Amino acid sequence: xxxxxxxxxxxxxxxxxxxxxxxxxxxxxxxxxxxxxxxxxxxxxxxxxxxxxxxxxxxxxxxxxxxxxxxxxxxxxxxxxxxxxxxxxxxxxxxxxxxxxxxxxxxxxxxxxxxxxxxxxxxxxxxxxxxxxxxxxxxxxxxxxxxxxxxxxxxxxxxxxxxxxxxxxxxxxxxxxxxxxxxxxxxxxxxxxxxxxxxxxxxxxxxxxxxxxxxxxxxxxxxxxxxxxxxxxxxxxxxxxxxxxxxxxxxxxxxxxxxxxxxx
Numbered sequence: 001x002x003x004x005x006x007x008x009x010x011x012x013x014x015x016x017x018x019x020x021x022x023x024x025x026x027x028x029x030x031x032x033x034x035x036x037x038x039x040x041x042x043x044x045x046x047x048x049x050x051x052x053x054x055x056x057x058x059x060x061x062x063x064x065x066x067x068x069x070x071x072x073x074x075x076x077x078x079x080x081x082x083x084x085x086x087x088x089x090x091x092x093x094x095x096x097x098x099x100x101x102x103x104x105x106x107x108x109x110x111x112x113x114x115x116x117x118x119x120x121x122x123x124x125x126x127x128x129x130x131x132x133x134x135x136x137x138x139x140x141x142x143x144x145x146x147x148x149x150x151x152x153x154x155x156x157x158x159x160x161x162x163x164x165x166x167x168x169x170x171x172x173x174x175x176x177x178x179x180x181x182x183x184x185x186x187x188x189x190x191x192x193x194x195x196x197x198x199x200x201x202x203x204x205x206x207x208x209x210x211x212x213x214x215x216x217x218x219x220x221x222x223x224x225x226x227x228x229x230x231x232x233x234x235x236x237x238x239x240x241x242x243x244x245x246x247x248x249x250x251x252x253x254x255x256x257x258x259x260x261x262x263x264x
Contacts, residue, residue, distance in 0.1 A: 195243030
């Protein structure tokens with residue numbers, strides 16, 4: 001079977017193996033320690049006076065694959081071509097993979113799975129959800145329901161959901177707006193009150209409407225998904241707008257959204 005090679009342009013996590021005057025030899029962590037080379041010319045856009053100040057043996061580096069020769073098993077890498085955003089995203093991905101595998105190891109021990117059974121389980125989870133961490137995060141949120149389509153035994157599904165729930169805090173998103181609403185009608189205060197109550201109870205999301213000083217009210221939405229939260233907020237604002245008369249006052253200003261929990 002041919003060895004899986006990284007693709008050109010791919011961002012990879014590497015461990016420094018050896019430092020020489022002409023470059024750095026590394027092992028690609030996500031490719032079973034495959035050898036790679038970072039030439040001195042690809043370390044920085046400027047002149048590198050001392051390579052040993054760039055990295056130390058066993059240090060982790062985020063690098064970009066610039067050439068991958070499958071016949072000669074040679075991987076040429078670059079540090080200077082990696083952007084800050086690419087580096088940050090890769091580190092987050094790597095940390096999630098590490099956490100996911102630690103969860104799988106706990107599941108493996110609790111269920112008494114062998115190596116092949118564990119690999120099969122990981123493959124099923126990745127195939128269904130794209131990434132192992134994504135699968136486990138969903139299991140932490142939706143429990144055994146998230147695993148029903150995988151053909152797992154009830155015991156396996158229960159243990160996976162339990163361990164994932166112990167190790168992962170699913171993210172929650174909060175969005176909101178500062179709303180100004182008032183009515184010129186004699187019963188205006190009651191009309192506004194009923195309008196806000198109707199808007200809050202019409203949504204399936206977690207809605208909080210608090211008094212912020214007449215005629216302003218703060219609307220906050222909590223949901224498991226950012227797009228879901230935004231959609232719910234739009235629905236609440238539309239409901240408030242529809243509830244006031246054409247001669248009444250309605251304005252709003254979006255506020256900063258927040259994320260709670262989840263992996264960073």
